Amino acid sequence: MDTSGLRGDIAAAAKGIATLGGKREIHELVTYLYEHELVELMATGTYSGSQGLVVLTNERLLFLVHGRSKQTHEEFPLPRVTAVEWRPGMLSGEITVAAGEARAEIKGVLKADGVKLVEAARSAVGAYAGMLSTDSATPPVYAAPFVVPPPPPYAPQAVPAAQAAPGADPRATLQSLRDWHAEGLITDEEYAAKRAEVLARL
Missing domain, CATH: 2.30.29.30 (Pleckstrin-homology domain (PH domain)/Phosphotyrosine-binding domain (PTB))
Known part of the structure; x- marks a missing residue:
């Protein structure tokens, strides 16, 4: 390629x-x-x-x-x-x-x-x-799955509106949207819609 x-x-x-x-x-x-x-x-x-x-x-x-x-x-x-x-x-x-x-x-x-x-x-x-083992006894790729303890129970929190105030930095708004999306606070659809709104204002 x-x-x-x-x-x-x-x-x-x-x-x-x-x-x-x-x-x-x-x-x-x-x-x-x-x-x-x-x-x-x-x-x-x-x-x-x-x-x-x-x-x-x-x-x-x-x-x-x-x-x-x-x-x-x-x-x-x-x-x-x-x-x-x-x-x-x-x-x-x-x-x-x-x-x-x-x-x-x-x-x-x-x-x-x-x-x-x-x-x-x-x-x-x-x-x-924080469980990465440096010893050579790590399981081969065909072994049972490497299991990590699950994160603490997730409690959704209210997500602040992504509407930027006039004059607000669009980069900061986009970064906030990315962070909320990565943390699962907003869905793929919400992220795409809000991102499009911010970019449309540029």
Whole structure:
């Protein structure tokens, strides 16, 4: 795949992976990332019947589909991920991500890409949980999922309106929206709508 024109971290993660069914997503990935978010690894696979791209960043696991008729994404912030599991097949396998009650199964991931992504995701989840082991007895990728204690019960809080006062800094408003979205205080739809409102005022 030609990686010219891609941001450096995205180009590095795209090198050497099977990109069939994920080229459009790779080129559009930067529009799905937060301001300081960095891409570490990626792989192509199928989620909920749609072919797309699974991405590990320094903040979350993200699955996105950016086709001509369908654009969607699902994200799992690393601090909320409780397990990342790899189930091997002959040439490909399945990645399962659990975050509390939510589960996602990404199928048809090429083995070489999937194994690397799962190992890195487990390390990142362990680092967030403060449980990263440096001893060589860490379980292999095919072992039972690495389980992190769930976060304390989540109590939704009222989210301040994202309407900026005249003269307010749109960057601060957008950052607040990103933070609320990452913390699960607003839905994907609310985030997209409020972000569009702020950008329309520029």
